[in-house]
Amino acid sequence: MGLVREFYRSTVGKKMAMALSGIVLVLFVLGHMAGNLKIFAGVDLATGDYKIDDYGRFLRAMGAEMLGHSGVLWIVRVVLLACVVIHALTGIQLASLNRRAKPVGYEVRSYRSANAASLTMLYGGLFLMVFITYHILHFTTGTVHFRGFVEGEVYSNVYSAFQNYGIAGFYVVAMALLALHLYHGTWSMFQTLGVDTPRWNKGIRTAAKIVAVAMFLGFSSVPVGISIGALPAPIAQAGTN
């Protein structure tokens, strides 16, 4: 245990904890984004259900034989929560260490490579925590949905929520900030884990850009699609769940 503590005590160890939890979170967000696109898949003609609703049911039923209903989902949730906690706590610790290490700045400040993404990691991260909390209360529990939230009716819940331009706009802005965070974070974790080398650097930087842009476009397509009326109003469903 002493060795683990010694490792984590160093700034390099802390950053590796951030990078490892970051990898899990990026992979989750990628999967989440891909899953969201099912909203454009429309209705399953055989059952008359929205495909995205089916997908939601599938996620809850996953591994039910072994771990019970929603069992796998809960394991994933706990792992994700642990990663968010590690990522956030370590990030805040590092940020305060870094701030202490540079108490006085320059009269004239001119950055040459630090950019909007790298300089806003802390604020972006803090914002994302607030956003994630709101998002869970909005679409998972429905607590702050206020527009006729029905558990399991993903399509209609999303559709009704984004009828409000303010909410749709907020989601798009949040996704822009997520993309910024991921742009710096994705290449950063390779560098931090020591797998970035001159040979791979260009590819890693490009991949980070692709991840950021794909994330922004993929996620934003839902609120934008609904706002501009590209998705039809939900049909009344025969049997809910």
Added chain:
Amino acid sequence: MNLTLFVWRQKNADAQGGFERYEISDVSEDSSFLETLDMLNLRLVESGQPTVAFEHDCREGICGSCSMSINGRPHGPKKLTTACQLHMRNYKDGDVIYVEPFRARAFPVVKDLVVDRSAFDRIQQAGGYVSVNTGAAPEANANAIEKDKADEAFDAAACIGCGACVAACPNGSAMLFTAAKVTHLSLLPQGQPERSARVLDMVHTMDAEMFGGCTNHGECQEACPKGISIKYISQLNRDFLSSTVKKALSLRGKMQSQ
């Protein structure tokens, strides 16, 4: 050319510092930045004022002592150039220039533009060496070193320890310096016996000296007058991780029979 300089003046480590404005005329474009400060000091002496303290030694870009930030950039605007090698032809008549000490908690100001960079020495002492027996000189060709490795090590060894990386880093991190010092030895056969201990000890000392952590802004690479690449930071991270694992798997110590 005529210039307006705002120079950071601070009596000693505890004193409150501030900018002092100086108009300086007839600066030759062939002179260096330090020579301009020399000129300023001459005029200050003539008028009975205290001179600006700044560090310098070689004035040819190899000792790394001319630490100062010029308009917010360590060693000034020119890439791969120390302040002593910076020519005034990089400026034009009427320019306003702010000259400040390197800023970092680990580099306390001693006086004016002079900072105490002895934290770097302590990082070095923690492991930036190889053990070589005194006595007969080792056979020069006993250790074959690949050309690639020798070049990579040499690029890292180009670090002059000036502290520009720390001064440029928004986090006051010394990762580029530490990475260069760790790597230039770790890449060579002579550096292998102490390799694991070196990286662990040097990183822990770096943290203890109150340098910040690296968040990959890349400012250090831009500021480094010797062009040390952040690839060495990645290499340091890799070494730190593998040395920790190695330590975990170490066979030192005893095991119980049952």
